[in-house]
Amino acid sequence: MSSQNPSASTPIILTGDRPTGPLHLGHFVGSLRNRVAYQDTYRQFVMLADAQALTDNMDDIGKVHRNVVEVALDYLAVGIDPARTTILIQSQIPELTELTFYYLNLVTVARLERNPTVKQEIILRGFERDIPAGFLTYPASQAADITAFKATVVPVGDDQIPMIEQCNEIVRKFNRNVGQEILVECKAIVPEVGRLPGIDGRAKMSKSLGNTINLGASADEIRAAVKQVYTDPLHLKVADPGHLEGNVAFIYLDAFDTDKAGLAEMKAHYTRGGLGDSVVKKRLEGILQELLEPIRARREEFAKDRGQVLQILKEGTMRAREVAAATTDEVRKALGLSYF
Amino acid sequence: MSSQNPSASTPIILTGDRPTGPLHLGHFVGSLRNRVAYQDTYRQFVMLADAQALTDNMDDIGKVHRNVVEVALDYLAVGIDPARTTILIQSQIPELTELTFYYLNLVTVARLERNPTVKQEIILRGFERDIPAGFLTYPASQAADITAFKATVVPVGDDQIPMIEQCNEIVRKFNRNVGQEILVECKAIVPEVGRLPGIDGRAKMSKSLGNTINLGASADEIRAAVKQVYTDPLHLKVADPGHLEGNVAFIYLDAFDTDKAGLAEMKAHYTRGGLGDSVVKKRLEGILQELLEPIRARREEFAKDRGQVLQILKEGTMRAREVAAATTDEVRKALGLSYF
CATH class of the missing domain: 1.10.240.10 (Tyrosyl-Transfer RNA Synthetase)
Structure with missing residues (x-):
């Protein structure tokens, strides 16, 4: 239980997944097994990014809802321990949208359009001119997720490094604007073993390519x-x-x-x-x-009692929300948005 | 007190101001005196849009904070009656940012860039390529404000009509996506007496032009x-x-x-x-x-007891938040973002 009362110097890690399908060996190699290791040395937050998943799934809302528990089952199955890792559901922490809202004022449209990760994803998803605004602006949302928990370490694939740079730009700009060191910059860590190819030899194991082995x-x-x-x-x-x-x-x-x-x-x-x-x-x-x-x-054991899984998610989310709410309170006060 | 327990058919009106300076005769003619009249026939919400004001005031945060009470004093002075009108502070209702977050998925970047009001304001404020993302996306935020209170009527200048159209597009798209009639479309009303020129004869009375007569x-x-x-x-x-x-x-x-x-x-x-x-x-x-x-x-009478003014704002905000929270709850459930 030490990671729930970490000392000030314990690094804080934020990581997570968009719950759009079951996790597979690619996730295991790229992130899950690292998280099992991290939970001993970091204060770790693992986020089920359901709100972010909606960005390009507004036409299949049920999919996201269904997969929240499925992905949580994958977490528990690989050994992510809710006593040492805080598992949270993004949409249940409205403070994250509040921070996103303010961060949108700290980043220009041109800067978002130049973000290499965003550019690449826009091509990948075939958005081109029909980019949902929520997609273009998701670096601000990701910055909200990271900074809400004052994460100092964020494990990412090397293609995601520009997102971390943009987050740190927002952090510096915010702190400069309010003249206080409220938000914390973070460092990207890129796992040694990166991406696992699909069973068909294509570069990425991906549900949509049908080339996965699920956990x-x-x-x-x-x-x-x-x-x-x-x-x-x-x-x-x-x-x-x-x-x-x-x-x-x-x-x-x-x-x-x-x-x-x-x-x-x-x-x-x-x-x-x-x-x-x-x-x-x-x-x-x-x-x-x-x-x-x-x-x-x-x-299979955990799946027998989905009520218990939901209880784990609820407790993790409540714990995470306290942290996010404290940060948001600081942000609101620094912006002069505090009256009563 | 009848407007606080209106029948289902009472039209709901949302209106408000960005608290960036004291209100003047232009506001009185264009909106304030209408609001005094509306409060007898509508359920009226008047919003102090401090969060929105930050969009282009991140470099002068104190200005927004200071002017919230000043503008509230103007409201009370002209006869907006907190017993018949709900006066609220936008930033104190985080549900509004939550709705904004989801609505950003329902509008494309291209559509926002085509919005005539946004285009015009971008020129007016001299943003050009350095448009803050929060500015480009403010139609989504405005849609959140309007729909949170299920407003059916929104008084606007004729230059703001495209904002109302965009709000209604979001409403229709949301309802279609979730297959339920949750959000409500609204109608713009354009006041008969429109814009008052400045004392110097320029088209608009505006604090930044120094051609106002303050209330x-x-x-x-x-x-x-x-x-x-x-x-x-x-x-x-x-x-x-x-x-x-x-x-x-x-x-x-x-x-x-x-x-x-x-x-x-x-x-x-x-x-x-x-x-x-x-x-x-x-x-x-x-x-x-x-x-x-x-x-x-x-x-001057109200200004003697700023504590009382804050109390009025607090009560209005709490009442408004209940309404916004109920709508947000419906939205979250419809999106499948409800677990516990």
């Missing part, structure tokens, strides 16, 4: 997925030398196989020829089954 | 201002025929002189020649002194 996958689903894993298209006969580059089976083994010596040996064998894909995939399947079996079991 | 002006200030009032620059000798067009003295008389027959006679005399400006100004000064004397007296 809640059944043993059969894992088996079927591993069979589809992209390897070396030139490795036609067992005797042929195989290539490791772009070979998803080996990329996954690099990410999950703890027997590094055995893996090195297998790679050498594969490269010189004489090792079939089926042997590699068998090793991979074994490892994934072993990794996911306890996660699935814990997930 | 709290002393008898000496009124006298001095009337002396400066722009008349007919070609009317050099008393015997000369004078012109009424653009003649601020007569525009003010049209707005405030209740003796229409006497005024018509004076106009005829002025037009055919033989009537000096000093006579016209004497009539105008008398009328303005008579109009402003009781307002100033009431203003």
